[in-house]
Amino acid sequence: DNRLFLTPGDFPARIARFCVSTGQKAPEGHGEIVRCILESLALKYRYTFEKLQLVLGCKLNRIYIVGGGSHNNLLNQFTADATGVPVITGHPEATALGNFMLQLITLGEVGTLEESREIIMKSFRSKTFEACLLPGWDDAYERFLKVLKLSASSGK
Secondary structure, rough: OOOOOOOOOOOHHHHHHHHHHHHOOOOOHHHHHHHHHHHHHHHHHHHHHHHHHHHHHOOOOOOOEOOHHHHHHHHHHHHHHHHOOOEOOOOOHOOOOOHHHHHHHHHOOOOOHHHHHHHHHOOOOOOOEOOOOOHHHHHHHHHHHHHHHHHHHHHO
């Protein structure tokens, strides 16, 4: 969410600069940069998932990912591992598919929203990523929270 990442530009250099400015080791090479991005996204998903549960006042037991993110198996596994709940991927064109199903409901071709969901579930495969409760994600999350606070307090 840092404003440093809001505009196009040299993201590897920006990531390195952000890491150094928040007391972290800058990633080196493409592999470390990609891993840094994916782990950061998974930890942000955990942060948002926890906040959502607080707002709703209930415990959620899975996460659905649709759209382009549904193609990234490593991100989806990291998300399951970071959050401790299964991640279920949906169709990459879920928005268009949902729009189409609502049009079918409006035209009377499909009876209910539940029926449209059933049609979609039978028509397209989903993939489930189970959480592997690996050590390290909780420590990474604590470091992530510290970086969030540091970034917010410094205005970066």
